[in-house]
Amino acid sequence: MSTIAFKALLLVGSLLCINASWLPTKAWLSQALISYSWQQSMAQQSLLIQNHLEKGRAQGNENKVTNTKVAIKPWPWADTFPIAELSFKRLKEDIVVLNGGDPTTLAFSAGAIAPFNQTNSTKPFVVAGHRDSHFAFLEGILMKDVISMTDQHGQSQLYQVEAIDIVDASSGQLPVLANDSSLILITCYPFNAIGNDTNERYVITAKLL
Amino acid sequence: MFNSKKNLRLIDYQDSYFYQQKRKKARRKWLKAFLVITLFLLLVAVIVPLAQSQNINKELDSAQLFNGEKNGKSLIHGPQLLFNHPDKNKRVALPIDITADIEVSGLMAYTQIKQVFINPYNLELEGKYQFPLPENSAIKHLSVKVGDKEIVGQIMEKKAAKAVYNKAKRQGKKASLVQQQRANLFTNNIANIPAQSTVVVTLTFLMPVTFFNDELNINLPLAMTTRYQPAYYQQSPAELSSENKPAEFITLNESALNENTSEENSSHEYASYSSVSNNSPEDFPALNLNAPNSKVLAKSQATININLNAGVAISSVRSSSHAINTKAIDNQQSQYLITLSKAQSIANRNFNLTWQLEPSQKPQISSFTEQVDGEYFTLLTFFPPRADNTEVIARDIIFIVDTSGSMQGSSMAQAKASLQHAISRLNDNDSFNIIAFSDSVNLLFSNTQMVNRRNINQAQQFINHLQADGGTEMYRPLSQALVMAKNSQQSSQAIRQVVFITDGAVANEFELMQLLDGAQRDFRLFTVGIGAAPNGYFMKKAAQFGRGSYVFIQNNNDVQASMSALMTKISQPAVSNIELMFDNKIHQQVDVYPKKITDLYLDEPMQVAIKSKFPITSVQLTGDTASQPWYQQLIIDDSQKSQGISTVWARSKIEDLLDGLVMGADKEQVKHQVITTSIAHQIISPYTSFIAVEKQPEPSLQTAAQKSNMLAKAHENLMVAMPKTALGWHQQFLLGLLLMLIAPLTLRIWSK
Numbered sequence: 001m002s003t004i005a006f007k008a009l010l011l012v013g014s015l016l017c018i019n020a021s022w023l024p025t026k027a028w029l030s031q032a033l034i035s036y037s038w039q040q041s042m043a044q045q046s047l048l049i050q051n052h053l054e055k056g057r058a059q060g061n062e063n064k065v066t067n068t069k070v071a072i073k074p075w076p077w078a079d080t081f082p083i084a085e086l087s088f089k090r091l092k093e094d095i096v097v098l099n100g101g102d103p104t105t106l107a108f109s110a111g112a113i114a115p116f117n118q119t120n121s122t123k124p125f126v127v128a129g130h131r132d133s134h135f136a137f138l139e140g141i142l143m144k145d146v147i148s149m150t151d152q153h154g155q156s157q158l159y160q161v162e163a164i165d166i167v168d169a170s171s172g173q174l175p176v177l178a179n180d181s182s183l184i185l186i187t188c189y190p191f192n193a194i195g196n197d198t199n200e201r202y203v204i205t206a207k208l209l
Numbered sequence: 210m211f212n213s214k215k216n217l218r219l220i221d222y223q224d225s226y227f228y229q230q231k232r233k234k235a236r237r238k239w240l241k242a243f244l245v246i247t248l249f250l251l252l253v254a255v256i257v258p259l260a261q262s263q264n265i266n267k268e269l270d271s272a273q274l275f276n277g278e279k280n281g282k283s284l285i286h287g288p289q290l291l292f293n294h295p296d297k298n299k300r301v302a303l304p305i306d307i308t309a310d311i312e313v314s315g316l317m318a319y320t321q322i323k324q325v326f327i328n329p330y331n332l333e334l335e336g337k338y339q340f341p342l343p344e345n346s347a348i349k350h351l352s353v354k355v356g357d358k359e360i361v362g363q364i365m366e367k368k369a370a371k372a373v374y375n376k377a378k379r380q381g382k383k384a385s386l387v388q389q390q391r392a393n394l395f396t397n398n399i400a401n402i403p404a405q406s407t408v409v410v411t412l413t414f415l416m417p418v419t420f421f422n423d424e425l426n427i428n429l430p431l432a433m434t435t436r437y438q439p440a441y442y443q444q445s446p447a448e449l450s451s452e453n454k455p456a457e458f459i460t461l462n463e464s465a466l467n468e469n470t471s472e473e474n475s476s477h478e479y480a481s482y483s484s485v486s487n488n489s490p491e492d493f494p495a496l497n498l499n500a501p502n503s504k505v506l507a508k509s510q511a512t513i514n515i516n517l518n519a520g521v522a523i524s525s526v527r528s529s530s531h532a533i534n535t536k537a538i539d540n541q542q543s544q545y546l547i548t549l550s551k552a553q554s555i556a557n558r559n560f561n562l563t564w565q566l567e568p569s570q571k572p573q574i575s576s577f578t579e580q581v582d583g584e585y586f587t588l589l590t591f592f593p594p595r596a597d598n599t600e601v602i603a604r605d606i607i608f609i610v611d612t613s614g615s616m617q618g619s620s621m622a623q624a625k626a627s628l629q630h631a632i633s634r635l636n637d638n639d640s641f642n643i644i645a646f647s648d649s650v651n652l653l654f655s656n657t658q659m660v661n662r663r664n665i666n667q668a669q670q671f672i673n674h675l676q677a678d679g680g681t682e683m684y685r686p687l688s689q690a691l692v693m694a695k696n697s698q699q700s701s702q703a704i705r706q707v708v709f710i711t712d713g714a715v716a717n718e719f720e721l722m723q724l725l726d727g728a729q730r731d732f733r734l735f736t737v738g739i740g741a742a743p744n745g746y747f748m749k750k751a752a753q754f755g756r757g758s759y760v761f762i763q764n765n766n767d768v769q770a771s772m773s774a775l776m777t778k779i780s781q782p783a784v785s786n787i788e789l790m791f792d793n794k795i796h797q798q799v800d801v802y803p804k805k806i807t808d809l810y811l812d813e814p815m816q817v818a819i820k821s822k823f824p825i826t827s828v829q830l831t832g833d834t835a836s837q838p839w840y841q842q843l844i845i846d847d848s849q850k851s852q853g854i855s856t857v858w859a860r861s862k863i864e865d866l867l868d869g870l871v872m873g874a875d876k877e878q879v880k881h882q883v884i885t886t887s888i889a890h891q892i893i894s895p896y897t898s899f900i901a902v903e904k905q906p907e908p909s910l911q912t913a914a915q916k917s918n919m920l921a922k923a924h925e926n927l928m929v930a931m932p933k934t935a936l937g938w939h940q941q942f943l944l945g946l947l948l949m950l951i952a953p954l955t956l957r958i959w960s961k
Binding site: 007023027073101103128129193 | 613615617618620647648678679680712713714740743744745747929930931932933934935936937938939940941942943944945946947949950951952953955956958959
């Protein structure tokens with residue numbers, strides 16, 4: 001009797017542990033695939049631009065190069081694709097951002113939320129990520145930190161952290177100044193809390209340098 | 210006999226029973242100690258961060274509170290001026306006099322509000338003017354008079370505005386850009402307000418008339434400021450912004466005001482009450498916490514004149530906030546002049562006006578005109594008939610449901626619930642089909658089928674078996690829905706309606722828009738946004754291209770209500786296929802917005818703005834009602850002049866131009882057109898800024914010492930969804946660990 005209870009408890013416990021650690025493991029594993037597909041799409045993009053330029057020279061128009069978009073999925077059945085890379089110089093962290101803010105995408109990496117997922121526009125770029133996996137390092141971010149963002153065309157832009165706010169998220173919506181090109185990072189707050197039902201968000205606003 | 214000669218030796222066997230027991234006990238002790246310690250450590254590891262985070266929260270709360278007080282970030286319900294007075298209690302000033310002129314034309318209210326503030330102190334101060342714009346309003350003009358100088362706000366191209374701003378900054382003028390905490394809060398810094406002087410701010414803006422339950426309504430924010438307690442401030446921003454909470458405070462203010470009427474009449478000073486003593490403390494427990502700033506009461510005098518012109522007969526006019534006088538101007542009872550009954554009324558709450566139209570069995574259309582710079586603008590407002598006895602039309606309806614990986618979890622559950630509910634609301638004369646897609650397409654039937662029990666059962670099973678997985682390839686299902694054959698039993702009159710349920714996570718928006726734009730068949734597209742962060746922009750635009758509408762379902766509780774409303778609405782269009790026809794002569798030069806006129810639905814009036822080279826005298830309108838074709842000849846009465854129509858037109862035009870970008874229009878060309886329209890009609894766009902600069906009446910007066918400047922900026926504000934950003938794996942992991950530790954413990958306990 002006792003051994004049965006012992007075994008059952010041990011089994012349930014280890015299953016729970018494995019199940020729980022599967023989430024961060026998945027997050028970590030997918031990063032490798034995502035960064036690989038990101039490099040691929042960057043390479044293809046530069047190839048594409050070269051081709052376009054050559055063609056453009058032949059035909060005399062060099063427009064519309066920037067409109068082409070290469071979306072390479074990190075794995076064939078994925079519902080998203082990498083759109084930008086953020087690197088935090090001081091924290092020595094890099095992360096490839098996926099397109100979309102749905103739970104599935106966020107399980108794999110930080111995601112840019114539509115309609116604020118256009119990299120080179122006058123609108124802000126809004127990225128959300130999990131505080132206990134991809135965006136855990138945001139706890140260490142400080143004012144005036146410099147973040148560099150590389151878009152699909154290989155162009156880099158520098159942003160500087162201008163504000164860090166903790167906002168109430170019970171309404172589910174965050175007002176954003178739409179005609180302002182800034183970078184906004186969202187993650188849950190507090191960082192060390194247990195559970196995932198917090199109503200607070202850590203919102204980092206970085207201005208274009 | 211049994212005399213043994215052997216030495217009796219006590220041999221202490223190491224593995225004797227006694228020693229086994231002894232060692233076991235010792236081990237048990239260690240095990241127990243070990244277990245207790247690990248449990249304790251675990252508990253500490255769990256509790257300490259929790260407690261810490263809560264502590265931090267508390268600290269932050271108080272920090273936020275102080276910041277809020279400093280920057281005046283608290284909730285604002287009316288115009289106010291914030292001084293940089295050293296004494297915290299003397300910072301907020303409310304207008305002493307408000308004059309509002311509102312011109313209502315159909316669904317549009319052109320508002321000019323003049324507020325007089327005074328600086329009662331013997332100090333030269335700087336101020337920050339704040340005005341909470343009603344939702345969806347457009348700022349047209351701003352003028353601020355401080356002493357003898359006047360500052361005028363205008364729309365400028367972004368670059369030009371920035372240049373002006375930088376120039377002002379270089380000249381040593383105190384300039385600061387506006388920070389916006391809440392959507393639609395208009396703010397403007399005013400420097401150098403002399404001691405004992407007045408500041409007159411005139412703001413002109415266009416605000417929409419809301420329509421709900423057959424009633425039209427406008428809401429004008431007047432002076433009513435409550436500096437909020439943290440309890441309310443923290444609770445729910447959504448609730449606070451919905452103006453429900455402040456209602457309680459209104460009554461509070463009133464009683465306080467009545468108490469102090471004598472004092473009020475004697476002077477135009479401002480008072481800030483430290484607390485309101487005669488109110489029960491239970492109602493406002495936190496009120497005394499930040500007592501010095503807790504209450505600033507409005508003692509403004511307000512004059513409001515409204516020229517209400519609905520364009521069609523009005524049955525009743527009332528105001529839930531103020532006592533009003535109404536006077537009919539014309540004999541059709543479509544136009545009223547409304548004033549406050551006590552000409553100088555106290556503006557301690559928002560002004561609210563509600564009117565009802567005379568019920569009609571037919572759609573009614575009103576027209577207004579405006580002439581700006583030799584161009585003629587005409588606004589047509591369509592009012593739907595009363596919902597009482599409308600006929601339901603037959604529809605050929607196709608549901609498209611997104612089953613891609615991004616829909617996993619609660620989104621899919623919501624989508625399924627929505628679909629089930631929608632199907633249960635179909636009528637017998639409807640035909641339907643369901644298309645589920647991820648990176649492949651899954652059809653319920655090959656073409657649409659009539660609604661009957663068998664088909665419905667089949668559909669319900671189909672829905673139950675849907676699973677979210679794979680990519681989002683929207684092009685194929687959408688194009689299939691557009692060309693799908695109609696059931697042979699369905700009448701040819703039936704309208705093809707496409708209901709698209711998705712989170713809109715797409716990469717090829719452009720292609721999809723082109724598909725919708727180029728579709729040959731007549732159809733209506735209704736998009737239903739689902740999930741934590743749907744791509745609302747795409748869905749709104751797609752619905753616009755498909756002449757339908759967009760609904761957003763935020764959580765599972767809303768599914769039923771939202772889907773019912775949508776299904777009811779689309780089953781009863783009052784007039785569909787609306788087309789405008791003009792006289793041949795002017796037909797060539799009309800510019801109509803929106804370009805695709807949507808159907809007229811019950812409970813949803815709509816407006817169409819037209820620009821023309823020549824005045825339009827008549828329009829012929831055609832369309833279809835449920836039973837017969839609809840035709841109306843509208844004679845446009847050019848006596849119905851009103852202001853702001855060109856703004857409505859320009860707004861739609863800018864929106865249309867920006868939509869062109871999605872369709873691949875040339876960026877520079879669009880930008881140029883948008884800027885031209887924006888400046889010509891003084892309406893804000895993504896390429897222009899609203900900036901206030903000082904007007905110099907006589908240039909000779911400008912001296913270096915006379916430094917004053919102010920800047921205002923109105924921003925376009927958008928909301929972004931905040932998804933859940935915690936996996937919460939720590940919790941599960943710790944629980945598992947705990948169970949594994951408890952396991953040996955149980956073994957011990959049981960074995961005992």
